[in-house]
Amino acid sequence: xxxxxxxxxxxxxxxxxxxxxxxxxxxxxxxxxxxxxxxxxxxxxxxxxxxxxxxxxxxxxxxxxxxxxxxxxxxxxxxxxxxxxxxxxxxxxxxxxxxxxxxxxxxxxxxxxxxxxxxxxxxxxxxxxxxxxxxxxxxxxxxxxxxxxxxxxxxxxxxxxxxxxxxxxxxxxxxxxxxxxxxxxxxxxxxxxxxxxxxxxxxxxxxxxxxxxxxxxxxxxxxxxxxxxxxxxxxxxxxxxxxxxxxxxxxxxxxxxxxxxxxxxxxxxxxxxxxxxxxxxxxxxxxxxxxxxxxxxxxxxxxxxxxxxxxxxxxxxxxxxxxxxxxxxxxxxxxxxxxxxxxxxxxxxxxxxxx
Amino acid sequence: xxxxxxxxxxxxxxxxxxxxxxxxxxxxxxxxxxxxxxxxxxxxxxxxxxxxxxxxxxxxxxxxxxxxxxxxxxxxxxxxxxxxxxxxxxxxxxxxxxxxxxxxxxxxxxxxxxxxxxxxxxxxxxxxxxxxxxxxxxxxxxxxxxxxxxxxxxxxxxxxxxxxxxxxxxxxxxxxxxxxxxxxxxxxxxxxxxxxxxxxxxxxxxxxxxxxxxxxxxxxxxxxxxxxxxxxxxxxxxxxxxxxxxxxxxxxxxxxxxx
Numbered sequence: 001x002x003x004x005x006x007x008x009x010x011x012x013x014x015x016x017x018x019x020x021x022x023x024x025x026x027x028x029x030x031x032x033x034x035x036x037x038x039x040x041x042x043x044x045x046x047x048x049x050x051x052x053x054x055x056x057x058x059x060x061x062x063x064x065x066x067x068x069x070x071x072x073x074x075x076x077x078x079x080x081x082x083x084x085x086x087x088x089x090x091x092x093x094x095x096x097x098x099x100x101x102x103x104x105x106x107x108x109x110x111x112x113x114x115x116x117x118x119x120x121x122x123x124x125x126x127x128x129x130x131x132x133x134x135x136x137x138x139x140x141x142x143x144x145x146x147x148x149x150x151x152x153x154x155x156x157x158x159x160x161x162x163x164x165x166x167x168x169x170x171x172x173x174x175x176x177x178x179x180x181x182x183x184x185x186x187x188x189x190x191x192x193x194x195x196x197x198x199x200x201x202x203x204x205x206x207x208x209x210x211x212x213x214x215x216x217x218x219x220x221x222x223x224x225x226x227x228x229x230x231x232x233x234x235x236x237x238x239x240x241x242x243x244x245x246x247x248x249x250x251x252x253x254x255x256x257x258x259x260x261x262x263x264x265x266x267x268x269x270x271x272x273x274x275x276x277x278x279x280x281x282x283x284x285x286x287x288x289x290x291x292x293x294x295x296x297x298x299x300x301x302x303x304x305x306x307x308x309x310x311x312x313x314x315x316x317x318x319x320x321x322x323x324x325x326x327x328x329x330x331x332x333x334x335x336x337x338x339x340x341x342x343x344x345x346x347x348x349x350x351x352x353x354x355x
Numbered sequence: 356x357x358x359x360x361x362x363x364x365x366x367x368x369x370x371x372x373x374x375x376x377x378x379x380x381x382x383x384x385x386x387x388x389x390x391x392x393x394x395x396x397x398x399x400x401x402x403x404x405x406x407x408x409x410x411x412x413x414x415x416x417x418x419x420x421x422x423x424x425x426x427x428x429x430x431x432x433x434x435x436x437x438x439x440x441x442x443x444x445x446x447x448x449x450x451x452x453x454x455x456x457x458x459x460x461x462x463x464x465x466x467x468x469x470x471x472x473x474x475x476x477x478x479x480x481x482x483x484x485x486x487x488x489x490x491x492x493x494x495x496x497x498x499x500x501x502x503x504x505x506x507x508x509x510x511x512x513x514x515x516x517x518x519x520x521x522x523x524x525x526x527x528x529x530x531x532x533x534x535x536x537x538x539x540x541x542x543x544x545x546x547x548x549x550x551x552x553x554x555x556x557x558x559x560x561x562x563x564x565x566x567x568x569x570x571x572x573x574x575x576x577x578x579x580x581x582x583x584x585x586x587x588x589x590x591x592x593x594x595x596x597x598x599x600x601x602x603x604x605x606x607x608x609x610x611x612x613x614x
Contacts, residue, residue: 015445015466232458238445239452243436249400250505251425251453296440299460 016299025307029086032311036082036318041325042073049074080210084275085317086310087216088208089282091223091272093309095265096283097290097301098230101237102258102265103168109283110269113175113262117182118151119144119273124186124200128193140203141218141274147182148270154178156262167244168258205330206277208317219271226268230302233261237298279313279332281339286312289346312339368394370565371407378508381535381542383556385549385576387586390562392545393433396511399543400430411509425453429502433513433545439487443478443497444469446486450504465504472503476530492523499530512544516551524548528555549590553577553600561585573600 038044048065052074055064066074095110103112111117122143130139152175159174190200210216236257239247244254273279286309287301294300313331316338320331369391376382384392398405401416401424409416411427419427429450437446447469448461455461473479478496481489489497495515502510515531516524532555534540546552552559552573559576561569563585569576577600582590594600 015442015448016460235455235458235460236452238441239449241436241438241441242446242449245402245432246430246436248402248421249425249428249430249432250449251420251422253421291440296438297445 016297017303021294021300021304025304028311029307032314033082033086036085036314037074037078039318039322040073040078042070044070044074044078076212080213080216081208081317082314083216084210084219085208085314087219087223088272088276088279089286089313089316090306090310091226091268092279092282093286093305093312094227094230094302095269095272096309097287097298097305098233098237098261098265099283100287101240101298101301102261103172104241104243105168105172106288107284108172110265111179111278111280111283112172113155113266114151114179114182115148115266115269115273116278117179117186118147118149118154119270120147120204120278121151121182121186121189122147123203123277124189127196127199127203128189141215145270145274148273149266151178151182152262152266152270156259202330203277204332206279206332206335207328208276208313208320208331209328210275215275219275222271223268226264226271227306229260229264230268231306233257234298234302237261237302277330277332279335281332281335282309282313285339285343289343292346368565369398369405369562372562372565372567374560374567374570376509376541376543378541379535379539380558381532381544381556383552383559384543384545384562385547385552385559386562386568389564391565392562393513394565395562396430396513396543396545399509400424400428400511402430422453425505425507427507428509428511429505429507430511431498431502431513431515433517435498437486437489437494437497439485441486442482443473443484443486443489443500444482446497447472447482447500447504450501450506453505468506469500469504472500475503475534476500490523491519492526495519495523495527496530499527499534503534508539509541509543512542514545514547517547524551531555549577549582549602550600553592553594553602555599577602 034046034049037049038046044066048070051062052064052066052071054060054062064071092110096108099108099110099112100106102108122145123140125147126139126143130143155175155178156171158178159171162170162174190197236252239250239252240254240257242250247254287305290301290304290308294304313335316334317331319338320329320334323329323334372391372395374382384395386392394403397403399409399411399416401419401421405417414423414427416424416428444466448465450472451461451465451468455465470479470482473482473496476496476499478493478500481493481497484493486494486497510531512531516527519527528551531542531544535542542556544556546556554573556573558571559569559573560567561576561581568585569581577592579590579592582588582592582602589605591603591605592600593603
């Protein structure tokens, strides 16, 4: 309709996200969500889930087909976990895309500046010395969140003090420096407290076990703020693609854009890893897969990474909890195990694309 | 531009340079490697801090915001970055950046401005091609279209025709010349090729070690004696005002004898 109007008035459409891609993204997210809700030790059935959801919509006289137990499984067990998967997956993938844009480096991921090492150290300290729980509150998320944000802040400050605000290479080196140091401290603490190695290890490989809706509500504000800022910067990330100098000559305050995007991507990432642990790979393969099939402009890559990252992590979690049921695989193992071959297939099917 | 100096890493790369470019004029900056041509252009574009005064239409460059500078001055570096997977129209759209709000998206009007810029450069057919698939001449057109879309009064070009064959060189230079006479554009360009410098700009300014060594119309600046003194080259100047000058390098007599 809009396309036809534009064509008639001979006004050119702005290149960017097409309706077909938006529809595909919505369809994939809905399908992944339904699969995540339906499959488990107790099968719930798609039709029943849809009727159950419809029964909560006012003025629609649909009655729920579920028993009280099934209702609890859906709303108290599976739904929070699926929603957390959606949030974490979308956050890691969109933050990865943003990092790649800011650094103009295809290997950049949201952990590049020390977020993972900082979160790892924070969680390890909480597990080793805090016993993980103090006064009934799980300390790990708080410690991991603080570790991730402080780690990246330290890397940024170090990079800036040696002129890194103007050069991305310096900033990356500062990130590597800080990450190595934090990892060294984390390993030391872990070796000093061998009784908790198992728990630390499990945390580092990632998991989406939740204590219900409280966790989801806790990270939602950070994640939402992060997405709002990242999506507002998608056009400016395209401008950064021509390099700092030319972006500046086009009127962009490169250092400020870089700081704002990195800060907000890090904030969201820190909130995500605080609950999920260090889930690897999502921040790299999802944005790259999107670039390969849909285009390299950040006006396309950011929103689609968000959607496909959400769906990807929900499906990965579904595998993590069903393959060796009733036990669970760490989700980081699943994302790497299935993510890498998937990426290889996409790579073979299409041309090589750099951001 | 008045008594402008730029120091990079403590070395004075541009030293007390003064130049006035009238609206609609094309001035060529020439000089041997390391003379400070690129640095002078970057100072005008507000990309390096400078001492002295650079004014555009009465406004001091260093007092303007990035965005305000970008609305007045378009800068094309010697080796522009062309992301290979970006389409030409997406690339030209980047030129609209200074005219858009911080987080605003480009609208149909911006796209139309870009299509117009491409059409003026005879490059409308390139719009949906990827930058990586373009020839040297086509790339240069895409870059020029981006700076046209920026809609500025001053265009800074650093070696606009390096790495182009002689036909593509001529096309690009004729285009710049035409844009200038039709669109009232003012051009300041750094130039390596002295023959081109002798044919296209209205005036030349010869830089040597950051200082002005000579300036004026081509026939006054491009003399065999001046080129020998500042470039250390033996050349013959041929042609006249009607055809434009050509600078022909000659093999060194001594070197020839020694061989």
